[in-house]
Amino acid sequence: MSDAAHLSEAARLRRRRAPLVGLGIVALFAGLWGGLIRLGLQLPDDLTAASVQHGPLMALGFLGTLISLERAVATGRRWAYAAPLAAAIGALATVTRAPIALGPALVTFGGLVLLAAHVDLQHRQPSSHNAVMGLGAVAWCAAGADWLAGADAAGFAPLLAGFLVLTIVGERLELTRAARRSRLVRMLLEAAIAVFCVGLGISLANERLGVHVAGVGLAAQALWLARYDIARHTVRIAGVTRYMAVALLTGYVWLLCAGVLWAVSAPLYFGPAYDASLHAVFLGFVMSMVFAHAPVIVPAVLRVPLPYSRGFYAQLVLLHVSLAVRLIGGDLLDDDVLWRWGGIANETAILLFLFATAFAVGHARRQTRCADRRRAGAASSARVELPIGGIDPGPR
């Protein structure tokens, strides 16, 4: 393929995928708005449904859209794009005047399409890591079915966590092959995943018992990842690789906290322990992974450059410090002011991440266009010395 044909193909893919990312971000904004209402801020009540549906909007509307889009890109199947489309539109339907079952039905359909994408990948090349991610899609479908049956979001929150945790752990299992772990070590993780899945299954019938059991599996996965994940080695490699490893390793600390909370007290429905048990997973673990992978996933999905900058650490530090304020100061020490301000700063970290990412992409695209113009002008007159390309690992 010539350069011109390649650029035109990349632009076509960007035009197809960008609206899906945009819909996911709208779902994120709706979820963040709902989060602020939950934190007790006096906001216009036009979107009170966003407060009720805060969890599904964040976990399925935003993250489900992005994860299923990522998988659609990987499979290269046109039908797989139905998953992010259905997830985003379905999640947004729940905060509009659409029929009450429409949103959950569309979101559940999105989960089924994601599951089909994993089955397709398993046919292409069978692997345990893809099977684990497929189990994550099953958890999404189960959460969606529960939602469709009229359950309150708190009732299927463990399944939402299950979808995200299994997806991420599957990805880590895949990458950790490059670190050569023994069969026994890999079996330890598979055992932890099995306990977690059994717990999620039990939670469908007996939520408290299920969360206790799933918590044991969650804590065991966190310990395994903290000890054996390849990030333990890549954290020594400067630049974007270290940034990603730091975000991963700090996420494992929060995953362990969540696992211990789930296993010991299995908090359900409301209260400080419930707030801590969910946000340690969704913000501390999952959002940290999102921050970590943006420098790779944004260019992969949108075909735009996203150069790493040391400034990315700002959003990461803000996320983890504000979460500590919220969970330790607010939930553990029962300080309402710290809980509220910690929560607001959590959302600020996410907005800072979006802004920093958009700014870096915009800046890099402007630079690329200028370089292309200079190269075109120079090529017509003389041969020029060009820098060697490849990925710039960025500032050390």
Next chain:
Amino acid sequence: MLGLLTESLSVELVCRLLRTVIDPELGVNIVDLGLVYAIVIDDDAGTVALEMTLTTPGCPLSGFLDDQIRGCLAQLPQVREVAITLVWDPPWDPEAMSDDARRALGWG
């Protein structure tokens, strides 16, 4: 660098450039990771054909690496066209990594 521009197109030259394409998460280049299976060069036509894989079919980085590879090979005025084919058979095997990559990723 001027040497790169005047050097005749060869597998060694392409390999040297591909070593600047790094998997950001692992911090190791795609050649040392063992992702590049074959490089076929037609010097007269100025074409480079790569056969490569990813660590798993579920990895969404094909387009990202495609962009990076074309970006680095575009520096060679001898290259007029690049063809990249993704293959899944044989699957990527960590044993295919170079000694440098193994050391970087903590193999004992």
